[in-house]
Amino acid sequence: MDYLPLFFKLTQQNVLLVGGGNVALRKARLLCRAGATVTVISHQVCDELQNLLDAHAGISIVGEYHASLLEGKALVIAATDDNSLNERIHYDAVQHNIPINVVDNPALCTFVFPAIVDRSPVVIGISSGGSAPVLARLLRARLETWIPKSYGNLASIASSFREQVKKRFQSVNQRRVFWESVLQGQIAEKIFSGRTEEASKLLQEKLDRSDPEHSAGEVYLIGGGPGDPELLTFKALRLMQQADVVLYDALVSADVLDLCRRDADLIFVGKKRDNHAVPQEGINDLLVRHAQQGKRVVRLKGGDPFIFGRGGEELETLKAHNIPFQVVPGITAASACSTYAGIPLTHRHYAQSVRFVTGQLKNRTSDLNFEELVHPNQTVVFYMGLHTLPQLSSKLIEHGKPGDTPAAIVSRGTSSDQKVLTGTLATLPGLQEKAKLEAPALIIVGEVVTLHDNLSWFGDEVLAQNLIPETASKT
CATH class of the missing domain: 3.40.50.720 (NAD(P)-binding Rossmann-like Domain)
Incomplete structure (x- = not known):
């Protein structure tokens, strides 16, 4: 040093x-x-x-x-x-x-x-001893994005309660446990959300209980994005690293899951086609039970929890049990996968609107309003439609969508083994029979798919053309 x-x-x-x-x-x-x-x-x-x-x-x-x-x-x-x-x-x-x-x-x-991150009264200095000042500034820039400005408010409220806490808890260890629960839990989250008065009231109530081991549980419903961990929001990462328990879905990538707190209990509750590890009611019960034990529970979902993620149902259960919760949106698969495939969902020359539709059909039949889905100048994105692709394609054509409408499948979007298969509404089911792209996958229907060849940027295009024949490609 x-x-x-x-x-x-x-x-x-x-x-x-x-x-x-x-x-x-x-x-x-x-x-x-x-x-x-x-x-x-x-x-x-x-x-x-x-x-x-x-x-x-x-x-x-x-x-x-x-x-x-x-x-x-x-x-x-x-x-x-x-x-x-x-x-x-x-x-x-x-x-x-x-x-x-x-x-x-x-x-x-x-x-x-040093390069300074100022969250007064919290101040962080980064120094290279003068040997690499640019590197120190780059590290500071990273910390600036990782540490919310409201940490200064958190430090201020902690300072205002410091003497009270010192009088209430005689041992250093008791005070340490108390402050850890305050600075990483519900009280801190209220500060970060700008609810300082609520945080101060909650801190006073917690102090009056004189029980450093007791803390109110909370659930964080977090969108984990499509798979690439760099697409997580800063708030999602911060809450994931505070979790006592993580309930995660099958669509959550291993790289994203690895960013959760190391000693958190990880519980797989994913659902795959015809195989539900834990039914939805069981997931709801797990959320309630762990939160009632005073734990910080992360409910980690692929994509965005409010887009075909049943997040609303889980929150209704939490609300019925008076369990506090927060929701952190994630980048939904339609946005991320189409972007990584070089397929803009809207484009002034091709599509002025976009629709997100579930392709998971009950009993292999559909009650979708196909008349709404065949309008021109729009892009339709089907989630969970890989196994019903023939029915979706035939129904769209039956209701007037031209069979030569460009269409694509994006498999395992944003991951290193992402694949994109392009064709038309009429040919795509047959192409998929040959390519056998794997779930999770999205189906994109619309003229914007024609932009893929020109705008594709993610991956090795030359290698892809050798891997998948005919009109299929990998990005």
Whole structure:
């Protein structure tokens, strides 16, 4: 470790900043945010820096640097392009035992500025010791997206209750358990949702119960997307990593499931054609039972939970048992798979509307309104229709859809073994008999399918043409 990470309290502390340009301005902004009183010495001070100093009771001096300026200073920053001057400032600061930072010159620094993620009062610093500042900034950018800004509010409410918690729980371990349940549970989620007053009330109620082991359970209904873990939302990932129990479907990919909290109990409740591991009523009962035990339960579904996912039925059960829940939407398969196949669902030259339809027919018959599905200038996407493709195709043609309408099957969309089979409404069932693409798969019907050859971008097209004959292709 080249540098020990430390946080300076600079409120009303005097800091010397040598330099008056844009680099000095960036450092001055940080110093002023930390509450420091900044003195700038330079031959010329840019207007924006001068305005900043005026707004924060800072001082600007036009002239030459001299060692006497170090008197009474807590920190020194040299932001000049004069190497000899920077070396002199470094020497003087070391002689006075004052921490010194020379911008872009780690050899002359006794401290460095980290890349900062500011969620005040929570502040995170990332440093490469000056060896790779761009990498530190890239890491900061990642953390900025992973850590909601509302974490600052969470820290503030925790601070306001700190003394009460300390009085209520005598042991450090009791306090630790209590705060873990607060900072990762329902109270935190209310803060993240902007319901600060509700969170404060709930925290007070929890504290009054004086039972750090007790916590109200909650269910997170999460859309896991089509399979590619990078398509998860940030909120989905955060809640998945808090789960005590995860109930997951067959359509949830292994890569997505692997992002759940490592020590969570994983329960498979998936349904496949003619094989339901757990009936829907059993899933509902599991959600209720685990939540009533005070656990954080993730109900993880492929795609989006409100699009042919029966998420609404599960929430009705939770509501009937007064169990709190949240819903995190996911990228539905129609959107993701068509995108990865290079098939826009809408296009001003081909389709001005799109319909999502379940192709899972009861008793191999259908009560779909096919007259609505054969309208021109629209795209129809069938979920769960691979095994009823011949019936769907014949019914659409019977109700007036031209047999030469372009159509496609996207199998295992967004995954590394995604395959796309293209043809027409009349030929697609026969092509599928040869290709035998596997579920999960979507059927897309409409003129937009013709764009696949030109817009396909995901995968090895040349290899695909060798794998699947005739009009089939793999992306």
